Structure formats: structure tokens, C-alpha cells
Amino acid sequence: MQTQEQYREYGRAEWGKLRGMEAKSVSAAELEALRSRADRVSLDDVREIYLPLTELIRVRLRSFLNKLANDSTFLRTNTEHTPFIIGISGSVAVGKSTTARLLQKLLSRQMPGMSVQMLTTDGFLLPNAELERRGLTDRKGFPESYDMHALTKFLVDVKMNRTALAPEYSHASYDVVPGAFTEVKQPDILIVEGINVLQTGKDSPIYYSDLYDLTLYVDAAAKDIEGWFMERFNQFLDLAVDDPDDFYYPYAHGDRDEALAMASDLWRTVNLANLNEYILPTRDRASVILHKTSNHSIDKVLLRRF
Numbered sequence: 001m002q003t004q005e006q007y008r009e010y011g012r013a014e015w016g017k018l019r020g021m022e023a024k025s026v027s028a029a030e031l032e033a034l035r036s037r038a039d040r041v042s043l044d045d046v047r048e049i050y051l052p053l054t055e056l057i058r059v060r061l062r063s064f065l066n067k068l069a070n071d072s073t074f075l076r077t078n079t080e081h082t083p084f085i086i087g088i089s090g091s092v093a094v095g096k097s098t099t100a101r102l103l104q105k106l107l108s109r110q111m112p113g114m115s116v117q118m119l120t121t122d123g124f125l126l127p128n129a130e131l132e133r134r135g136l137t138d139r140k141g142f143p144e145s146y147d148m149h150a151l152t153k154f155l156v157d158v159k160m161n162r163t164a165l166a167p168e169y170s171h172a173s174y175d176v177v178p179g180a181f182t183e184v185k186q187p188d189i190l191i192v193e194g195i196n197v198l199q200t201g202k203d204s205p206i207y208y209s210d211l212y213d214l215t216l217y218v219d220a221a222a223k224d225i226e227g228w229f230m231e232r233f234n235q236f237l238d239l240a241v242d243d244p245d246d247f248y249y250p251y252a253h254g255d256r257d258e259a260l261a262m263a264s265d266l267w268r269t270v271n272l273a274n275l276n277e278y279i280l281p282t283r284d285r286a287s288v289i290l291h292k293t294s295n296h297s298i299d300k301v302l303l304r305r306f
């Protein structure tokens with residue numbers, strides 16, 4: 001991986017040492033509880049990578065809140081509650097939502113008074129019918145398949161402390177869920193994960209960095225991510241086996257090798273193409289890059305100097 005020189009690179013051991021007293025006070029049993037059973041993040045990674053990362057986020061949050069307070073003192077106004085927005089980007093199937101879920105739990109644990117919400121940008125995809133109408137069925141996940149205007153408006157509403165609704169997406173129906181919304185009600189921290197977090201909509205007067213206060217990019221070799229994508233595809237088939245309404249139901253009951261061949265094709269023609277053309281080029285905009293090795297463990301953390 002070749003990154004620009006504005007990153008400071010930490011090996012695993014060096015990064016792990018940045019963990020301060022607060023992180024050290026989390027017991028092994030508590031760590032185990034924080035890591036949900038469904039998520040297979042290793043305990044070592046939680047301790048050595050994600051706890052120091054949680055502390056870095058606290059440091060950045062403190063600076064953010066101080067800036068708001070200092071501005072208010074200067075302006076002689078009351079400080080308005082303004083959510084701190086964390087963006088998590090990276091390829092399809094690299095582990096963005098797993099990272100987001102874990103950070104939500106760790107941040108809530110380390111800052112009990114703070115409300116931490118998370119959501120994915122998947123809900124801002126155009127519905128399948130609209131993708132089809134525009135001839136974009138094979139472009140799901142590419143920039144033109146999202147309503148970036150709606151996503152930007154949503155994030156501006158969050159920043160302006162207005163209650164905002166994010167549309168929901170379901171992997172089981174493989175579509176945006178009609179009428180389903182997640183309500184975001186002035187949280188202290190909002191974690192937004194999605195492949196397009198570091199992208200800016202065409203002709204948008206607002207740049208992604210105007211909206212996100214800290215951004216993470218989860219990075220890994222394309223070959224590794226392909227393996228995780230295929231593994232997850234298998235999980236989707238297993239989950240669909242008893243649900244005729246599930247998008248994957250016919251594949252779950254058909255020839256597994258044929259289904260896997262289709263998934264492999266989907267990876268190459270859609271998700272890998274999107275990674276190379278549109279997602280990876282945004283990596284070096286992130287405040288923090290987490291680099292994963294083949295078993296999902298993180299071997300390097302890169303921190304942007306400026």
C-alpha cells in the first residue's frame with residue numbers, strides 16, 4: 001500500500017502502546033461483552049487497535065467541543081449542540097459495518113453520558129426500480145447509484161441539529177425498504193459507514209470534509225476482500241434458506257457452485273471495479289487508515305498529520 005507522506009504510520013505494537021489508563025481499565029470480561037457474539041473481531045484487536053482508536057476519537061471530540069465553546073464565547077452566543085460525525089469508508093465487504101458497530105459500543109462504554117448512533121449510507125441508494133429505469137442495475141454502489149443530494153441534505157440536517165430521517169436498505173430484499181427510516185435525533189456522535197463516505201456529490205457546494213469531523217478508511221488487499229465477500233455471500237445464502245421472500249432464497253436452493261460463480265462475477269465486474277475506480281482513490285482523504293491482513297487483524301494504522 002502506497003500512501004502519501006502526510007500519514008504517520010504505526011505498526012501494531014507501537015499503536016497498541018498509545019492506549020492510556022482509561023483503556024487499560026477495561027477488563028477482559030468487559031471487552032468480551034463489548035464484542036458482540038455475531039462479530040468476530042479478535043479480542044487482541046479490540047484491545048490493541050480499537051481501544052487506542054477510541055481514545056483518539058475522544059481527543060478529537062474534545063477539540064471539536066472546545067472549538068464550539070470558544071467560538072460561542074467570542075460570538076457571545078449560547079453553544080448550540082452540534083453532533084460530531086465520524087465517517088467510515090472502504091470497499092464493499094471490507095468490514096465497515098463491523099468496525100462501526102464496535103466503535104459505537106466502545107465509545108458508549110468510554111463516554112457513558114454521550115449518545116452514539118450509527119447508520120449506513122446504503123439507504124441512500126436509489127431503489128432497484130429506479131436503478132433499472134436509469135439503466136444502472138449493474139452499477140449498484142457506484143457514485144451514480146446513490147442519491148448524494150439526499151445524503152448531503154441529511155448530514156446537513158444532522159449538523160444543524162434537526163431531527164433527520166435516513167432511509168433503510170436491506171441486504172435480504174437487496175433493495176431500499178419502502179417507508180422504513182432510521183430517525184437521527186441530535187446524537188452527540190453519529191457514525192456513518194458507507195463506500196461513498198469520502199466522495200462528494202456532483203455539483204455539490206459542500207465537500208465531504210465539511211460534514212465529517214473524523215474519517216476512517218478500512219483498507220485491505222483486494223484478494224483478501226474478495227475472500228470476505230464470498231464468505232459473506234455464503235452466509236447470506238444460509239440465512240435465506242427458510243425465507244422465500246429473501247433475495248438470496250433461489251440461490252440458497254439452487255446449485256451452490258453456480259451461485260458462487262455468479263457472486264464471483266459480481267465481485268469482479270461490480271464491487272472490485274468500483275473499489276479500483278471510485279473507492280480506493282478516496283483512501284488518502286481519510287484521517288485514519290486501518291490496514292487489515294488476511295484474517296481481518298489490523299497490522300498497520302496510518303494517521304494523517306494534516
Ligand SMILES: Nc1ncnc2c1ncn2[C@@H]1O[C@H](COP(=O)(O)OP(=O)(O)OP(=O)(O)O)[C@@H](O)[C@H]1O
Pocket residue numbers: 039040041042090091092093094095096097098099195228229231232235295296297
Ligand atoms: N474484524 C473482523 N473479524 C472477523 N470477521 C470480520 C471482521 N470484520 C468483518 N468481518 C466479516 O467480513 C464480512 C464483511 O464485513 P461487513 O459486513 O462489516 O462489511 P461492510 O464493509 O460493512 O460491507 P458492505 O459495504 O457490503 O455492507 C462479514 O462476513 C463480517 O462478518
Ligand SMILES: CC(C)(CO)[C@@H](O)C(=O)NCCC(=O)O
Pocket residue numbers: 092122140141195266270271
Ligand atoms: C449495497 C452495496 C452497494 C454497499 O454496501 C453492496 O453491498 C452491493 O450490494 N453491491 C452490489 C453488488 C453486490 O450484490 O454485491
